[in-house]
Amino acid sequence: MLRKQCVFAVLFGGALTAQPSAPSPKAAPLRELPWGQLNVLHTTDVHGWWGGHLQEPSFSSDWGDYISFAAHLRARADADGSDLLLVDTGDRIEGNAIYDSSKPRGKFTYEIAKEQSIDLICSGNHELYKAESADGEFYHTVPDFRGNYLASNLDIINPETGKRQPLAPRFKKFSTKNQGIRILAFGFLFDFTGNDNNTFVQRVEDTVKEEWFTEAIKDKEVDLILVYGHVDIRSPEYALLYSTIRDAQWDTPIQFFGGHSHIRDYHIFDSGSVALESGRYMETIGFMSISGLSTGQQARDDSPATTLEGNRATTLQFQRRYIDNNLFSLHHHSGKNSTTFPTTHGLKVTSAIDSARESLSLNHLYGCAPRNLFVSRRPYPHKESIFTWLETELLPHAVRPHAEGKKALVIMNTGGIRFDVFKGPFTKDTKFLVSPFTSGISYIKDVPYEAAKHVLNLLNHAGPILTSKELGETALLMPPEHLAARYRPHMYDAHSADSSQDSETVFPGYTTHDDAGTDGDDTVHSPIQFYKVPNCIQASIGFSASSDGAVQEDVPDVVDIMYNEFIEKWILLALAYLGESYGVEDTHSYAGGKSFTDIMTDWVEEYWAAEGGQCPE
Ligand SMILES: *[C@@H]1O[C@H](CO)[C@@H](O)[C@H](O)[C@H]1NC(C)=O
Ligand SMILES: *[C@@H]1O[C@H](CO)[C@@H](O)[C@H](O)[C@H]1NC(C)=O
Secondary structure: OHHHHHHHHHHOOOOOOOOOOOOOOOOOOEOOOOOOOEEEEEEOOOOOOOOOOOOOHHHOOOHHHHHHHHHHHHHHHHHHOOEEEEEEOOOOOOOOHHHHOOOOOOOOHHHHHOOOOOOEEOOOOHHHOOHHHHHHHHHHHHHHOOOOEOOOOEEEEOOOOOOEEEOOOOEEEEEOOOOOOEEEEEEEEOOOOOOOOOEEEOOHHHHOOOHHHHHHOOOOOOOEEEEEEEOOOOOHHHHHHHHHHHHHOOOOOEEEEEOOOOOEEEEEEEOOEEEEEEOOOOOEEEEEEEEOOOOOOOOHHHOHHHOOHHHHHHHOEEEEEEEEOOHHHHHHHHOOOOOOOOOHHHHHHHHHHHHHHHHOOOOOEEEEEOOOEEOOOOOOOOOOEHHHHHHHHHHHHHOOOOOOOOOEEEEEEHHHOOOOEOOEEEEHHHHHHHOOOOOEEEEEEEEEHHHHHHHHHHHHHOHHHHOEOOOEOHHHHOOHHHHHHHHOOOOOOOOOOOOOOOOOOOOEOOOOOEOOEOOOEOEOOEOOOOOOOOOEEEEEEOOOOOOOOOOOOOOOOEEEEEEEHHHHHHHHHHHHHOOOOOOHHHEEEHHHHOEHHHHHHHHHHHHOOOHHHOOOO
């Protein structure tokens, strides 16, 4: 049925942009792009969503559409003598079936990514969890973007020579095509410690002391310092980079681009330095413009940008916009319509993504979700919380203790769940969006219940006890969106809709509050509330556990502690803290190592079976 729609689109003159089953975008009031002297398009944390969102109209454009869009903006820059740069700040892999279900896993991803011409690109932490994906950067992304890939604090063991070397150059200096703006660029990763042993992430505080860095930032023949990275824009790492560079260059404009925490945000360091973070999953294309920059063509001392701080503020101008990634927005901002928008190149990439999806059978139907289940858009617990569903429906039926008559506590970290389930088809696509990781469930037999019952509470509330250099923070147990709260204490506060807008055309979506106010989003939306989630959730199997200390009838003496493999270190540490010492040798792999993703899918096939192979409208 979906294929038929796409055929109609061709017959009736609509070009085949976006994926065939993608929903049409809805019209909404838009804010214009604040075009300037230097313009930048920014993507981050794409996590394999090259096909866009096939169940959400607001984010339904794909990587091919982004290629067409960038081509139009590049043409605009060439026509009016301004400049356009494209930046991507990492985590391009893991989180979508087109990456996670292909064999080898990078099969389509590298080919699709490289079609966009990206001027500045770097690695995220996800590229480095496994030695193979770090090698994938070495063999594919680095050469595909040679000269544009930077690795200011990242080394790799060269798989050919066995020797440690920078993954890519540490920094570069270049001049923009039309304006001749001289840019000094660095590409960073936050102080990540969970990488495999073939890469080395140097802490930012150590990197800024290195001679190559202190020398590089002394260069006065620059018009802009551009720091991009897989780094939260309000993190200590960026604060340190800002202060270090500002100490060396009191008046050079410094633009930061960041990522990792999956949110839209904009931070103003000073009147000459700002930072943009552009969301996640191809939902957002970040747009940044800077005007009032000196250029290599002028004598720098005559430039208005180098006069006193007060003057600079009136001439140097930074503006940001968060674009909802759909064709309604992309057509508007490029001044094109459905006939004039798609470029041959963009269409080719769209169709390559479609073929990849077909070859992986991503529309294969496992069942029909009877309602929406959200990661963060509902409180926990709630009947539309995905964690309540796991705890009360899925885990109690999908997981069994090690022997008949035994009881178990199943503990999962919320960060293992990456995305919402929408009412309707639960496909192979959905399966990997919700749970892209390959890890299975492990268990420890017959743990005294008196200790076992406190593990969840420790994981959720006793952060400092379980925080060590080796383990990383318990914050890593949560979905990345929630990591952002570390630097944003008011993130969960409710905010009200802009009531001046016409409620007929305004629908829920991103309503970003950042350092420049509330007008950053390109699309005017009504707000979606964002709720806190715990680090971990727990299901009890074979009895009803009470977390509030109420007297229970059926309290077991011992239980199996079952958990997703990823959190084993934390589970063992929590048990040790509770006086129950277990080692890795006491842990067992559940169901022959079957991944949680497959366990979930089997449950969906059994409990949400699609009648006649189709979901009700
Ligand atoms: C990395 O770890 C693997 C297995 O854990 C080991 O075989 C290998 O020698 C290690 N490599 C380095 C460079 O330490
Ligand atoms: C798109 O724009 C072109 C050029 O302005 C125009 O000729 C064409 O009719 C438009 N197509 C649609 C579908 O509006």
